[in-house]
Amino acid sequence: MQNTLPRDSTVNFSLASILESSQDAIITRDISGSIVHWNPAAEKLFGYTQAEIAGKNIDIIIPDRLKSEDDHVFDRVKNNHKIAHFKTVRLSKDKKEIPVSLTVSAIKDLDGRVIGVVKIYRDLSMQQYAEEKQAMLAAIIESSGDAIISKSLDGYVTSWNAGAQQIFGYTESEVIGRPISFLIPPSHIFEEDIIITNIRKGIKVEHLETIRIAKDGREIPVSITVSPIKNKEGVIIGASKIARDISKSKRAEEDNAKLYAEIRDLNTKKDEFIGLASHELKTPLTSMKGFLQILERSQTIEANKVFIYKALRQLNKISGLVTDLLDVSKIQAGKLHLNYETLDFMSLLHDCIELVQFANDSHRIDVKSNFLILPIQADEQRIEQVIVNLLSNAIKYSPTADLVEINVRKNDTELIVGIKDFGFGISKDIYEHVFSRFYRAENVASHISGLGIGLFLSKEIIERHQGKMWIDSELGQGSEFFFSLPLFLR
Ligand code: ADP
Numbered sequence: 001m002q003n004t005l006p007r008d009s010t011v012n013f014s015l016a017s018i019l020e021s022s023q024d025a026i027i028t029r030d031i032s033g034s035i036v037h038w039n040p041a042a043e044k045l046f047g048y049t050q051a052e053i054a055g056k057n058i059d060i061i062i063p064d065r066l067k068s069e070d071d072h073v074f075d076r077v078k079n080n081h082k083i084a085h086f087k088t089v090r091l092s093k094d095k096k097e098i099p100v101s102l103t104v105s106a107i108k109d110l111d112g113r114v115i116g117v118v119k120i121y122r123d124l125s126m127q128q129y130a131e132e133k134q135a136m137l138a139a140i141i142e143s144s145g146d147a148i149i150s151k152s153l154d155g156y157v158t159s160w161n162a163g164a165q166q167i168f169g170y171t172e173s174e175v176i177g178r179p180i181s182f183l184i185p186p187s188h189i190f191e192e193d194i195i196i197t198n199i200r201k202g203i204k205v206e207h208l209e210t211i212r213i214a215k216d217g218r219e220i221p222v223s224i225t226v227s228p229i230k231n232k233e234g235v236i237i238g239a240s241k242i243a244r245d246i247s248k249s250k251r252a253e254e255d256n257a258k259l260y261a262e263i264r265d266l267n268t269k270k271d272e273f274i275g276l277a278s279h280e281l282k283t284p285l286t287s288m289k290g291f292l293q294i295l296e297r298s299q300t301i302e303a304n305k306v307f308i309y310k311a312l313r314q315l316n317k318i319s320g321l322v323t324d325l326l327d328v329s330k331i332q333a334g335k336l337h338l339n340y341e342t343l344d345f346m347s348l349l350h351d352c353i354e355l356v357q358f359a360n361d362s363h364r365i366d367v368k369s370n371f372l373i374l375p376i377q378a379d380e381q382r383i384e385q386v387i388v389n390l391l392s393n394a395i396k397y398s399p400t401a402d403l404v405e406i407n408v409r410k411n412d413t414e415l416i417v418g419i420k421d422f423g424f425g426i427s428k429d430i431y432e433h434v435f436s437r438f439y440r441a442e443n444v445a446s447h448i449s450g451l452g453i454g455l456f457l458s459k460e461i462i463e464r465h466q467g468k469m470w471i472d473s474e475l476g477q478g479s480e481f482f483f484s485l486p487l488f489l490r
Helices: 009-021 040-046 064-078 125-143 162-168 190-200 247-298 302-332 345-359 380-396 454-464
Strands: 025-030 035-038 083-091 097-108 114-123 147-152 157-160 205-213 219-230 236-245 341-344 364-369 375-378 403-410 414-420 468-474 478-486
Touching: 025 040, 040 097, 040 114, 064 083, 064 097, 064 114, 097 125, 147 162, 162 219, 162 236, 190 205, 190 219, 190 236, 219 247, 247 302, 302 454, 341 345, 345 364, 345 375, 345 380, 345 403, 375 380, 375 478, 380 403, 380 414, 380 454, 380 478, 454 468, 454 478
Parallel strands: 364 403
Antiparallel strands: 025 035, 025 114, 083 097, 097 114, 147 157, 147 236, 205 219, 219 236, 341 375, 403 414, 414 478, 468 478
């Protein structure tokens, strides 16, 4: 486009309105480089107003490194060369570089002499942004380890990334334009119909775990997400599919399941072994006890009697441990049977105290209770086992104390017993653990003997009686173990 200055005012007027309304920045400069015209789009693009910029050198919007570019452009236009859609950058008022497409034409006077140029700048920022975004997305798609595939609504592959090649073994050129069904095993072909029906309705299909087939015939477990692709008008024109190879996680899942089954088997075997071993030990122990008792009765020499008595005490200890182990395996096998009867809890409690005091004289056991008799329905032997265990623990875990307190109270429905010691105490974070099988707190495990099953058995027995068991304790101060029992069985 070569311009000569218009003579007629109508032409002048219409040119002015084009300048005003143009979306592109339109600038004129004279031969010295001074800016003459500067339309509203230029104001918007570069940030200078017409008043600010008029008469300023065009250099003001040219970055330093491109200063010579403008002279070069001017020379070319002066020599009748066309400059159209030349991509370059210009500077805004706030010194930001703006990518622009530049078209330049000469302005000549009536004698055909070049007296200036008109420059049209089109802002390429959005286009550049879109191109960069496009390039970035393409790079992400190419570098993804997942297969990213797009297909038309009738199921033909339209794009295929490096991840898809990696997982399924086909190159892009082998699959573009082919129906996607080559990836789907015949037994799963129905899935494609369901997916496409959903996609046509604009519904995304997420994390569908299924099987696809690689080029070499291998079945690959994949997790698939398929989303609709829409054109600018919002019309669905295809689908993009992301397929993640989940072989590894599937294998790990299977391995874990196998490991879990093995551990469960081993655990069952261990329980069976404990049950069997304690059962086998029980019989010889009972015979030994019987023989020792006969020997004790028939022994006349007092010194020998003491040894027999000591042997019997140790035997009773072993026998107690074996019985506990047997009980544990009965519980595991669901075979712990209770024999309910009506009994007086207070006399049972006193019997237990006597039993424990007989074996331990290091501690005094005090009972705080307002009851002389307290009838309950329970399995006497099992409740005795609980009380003896709690009292023995109270003594065992308070070696420097000399007192254990028992508190008995009741409300309308239940009896509540607290057994309190002034020993090591238990930290709150292991309250629940102490009731589990074979658990022993670290601070006592090394120097106080035990198998870690007494509280497990006690809690089980109390809960089988529809009661509860709980702890209140302060580390270094002592512990109080509570259990409740219903006064009347439901
Ligand atoms: P064991 O006494 O044979 O270890 P228990 O099942 O009776 O087994 O107790 C489990 C664990 O609970 C004990 O090892 C101990 O760490 C803790 N424990 C039980 N009773 C007390 C107590 N009165 N004071 C402090 N810790 C206790």
